[in-house]
Amino acid sequence: MSPVMTVIRQAARPAGPPREEDFEVVSLPVPDLVDGHVLVENLYLSVDPYMRQLMDWGGWELGGGLEGQSIGRVLESRDPSLPVGALVVHRHGWRTHAVPAVAEVRRIEPAAGVPLSAYLGILDITGLTAWVGLTRIARLHPGDDLFISAAAGAVGGAAGQIARLLGARRIIGSAGSAAKVEHLTSRLRFDAAFDYHEGRPADLLSAAAPDGIDVYFDNVGGEQLEAAIGALREHGRIAACGAVAQYNTLSTPPAAPRNLLDVVEKSLRFEGFIVNRHLDAREEFERFLVPRLRDGTVLIDETVVDGFENTVPAFLQLLRGGNIGKMLVRLTAE
């Protein structure tokens, strides 16, 4: 076993987009294991948009351990229920090793034909967010027309693929580059997609969905939310799971949406959710998704960066939109 572990900490509060200097990398001795804990070697780390917000006041502690979803293998165990060699998902990310309590980890036993990384992506919080947003919040019906923003991101891409299987009729996505738009329509089988830089979101959405939409899966807020409110039909629903557009600019939140009156006039429902309040949906979701991952109906849509030393660059790249699908760091060959 490794006598030291390498840990990334936040060193400074960013004013605007975070930089590499806002983080520090330290080596620490692995603490002695106590009963009920395990030593885990991390194999994959997840970097996610919500972490940007944790970098501000009230989120991550400066100099403290950062939270982040990870997959690791048990190297040493002080609990008989979790043997050496077991694979676990846990939240002690941003580090090479962790010593979580057994109660803090979730053991996984990857299904044959499903790659390990899926258990940190579409089979984990990312996919569950898409599932909960579609089934519990938006309550998608077969035949609904759906718009998804940040659709080439991890949640958005999962939402588009899952919505298709749930019977959505027309699926429209927005993304931040021509390559991502191409990815949506060619690989993820969206019916239409647009680059939100190419005009007013209201015009772009209206061109892509001239007859309107029934559901909007909101990952960004702001102008695209306004466009969606305009395009929604009566009794339309918005599932809001994040607001990336605001994460870097909390001091000056966007003026949009300016058309909230439409929420009344069209009897719309705009509902936010945090996936952590819906973890009980995990079992039904896995039952639904695993067979579709195995037979290739659902693509595992991920950008994998190799090497622990590239964790911070991977996170910064994610915040600049430099990923397609789930952004992961692979620490070691499986």
Place this chain on the structure above:
Amino acid sequence: MSPVMTVIRQAARPAGPPREEDFEVVSLPVPDLVDGHVLVENLYLSVDPYMRQLMDWGGWELGGGLEGQSIGRVLESRDPSLPVGALVVHRHGWRTHAVPAVAEVRRIEPAAGVPLSAYLGILDITGLTAWVGLTRIARLHPGDDLFISAAAGAVGGAAGQIARLLGARRIIGSAGSAAKVEHLTSRLRFDAAFDYHEGRPADLLSAAAPDGIDVYFDNVGGEQLEAAIGALREHGRIAACGAVAQYNTLSTPPAAPRNLLDVVEKSLRFEGFIVNRHLDAREEFERFLVPRLRDGTVLIDETVVDGFENTVPAFLQLLRGGNIGKMLVRLTAE
């Protein structure tokens, strides 16, 4: 019977607050009755905030008949199901007489001890809006803390009184004058109330509800909606039934709320509704309310203006906030 009827029409589209010159009053011969129609003498006319919006493009036709909820008495009938003398509620308002089809009217038989005007106020669309907003949209639970904007208006006052009977714990209202605030706390038994002119709505609400709220009944949008989003607890609900703050300023809608990210972080639900989509709730609502009107548990909260010639002034007064409770015009002594 009267050989002529007097009718108010819209003469011009207002730019900003409507003026008396935007209306015209004309006398017309009463048309000949055809089968299936009745001649109705109007007794009460309702003027409502939503009418401001109908004055704009896409609403009322210039020179056409205006729509408005009314109570009338049948003077002449060409349908055996609706005899002379019957009392009816219908939408041919803004006039002394109307000749609706029988299918367009709803016959009422006022319960003993309930004044006729209640059937155009708290027992009609006004009260039903409060009922639907609380029971179907916000899904108020006993023990919930509730904030209502425009609480001295017809819908707001009804919502406060009904919420009390549904078991709301703390009921807070906002209104536009000290007299209205006093009315809310002394007559309608709100637990707290504030005049929204007296500071930032967020500060005023936070002083009135330091521990937060569970439900917001939104009649205004804008800054008060933003304040409510800030004050709502996790899983809080907003029922949005109107946006009076926007009616006079549709060309420059307010930028607020700027805190929609809170909708996600606190898993809030913001849902608009149009009461016309919920008319099936009328029966349960009447069953609930009539006994409470009879025994005086619920006050009939209205401002009554006498004389058909005062209809336009009454409407303009309503838009300036010069009413407490439901605003009605009484055409003739009962």
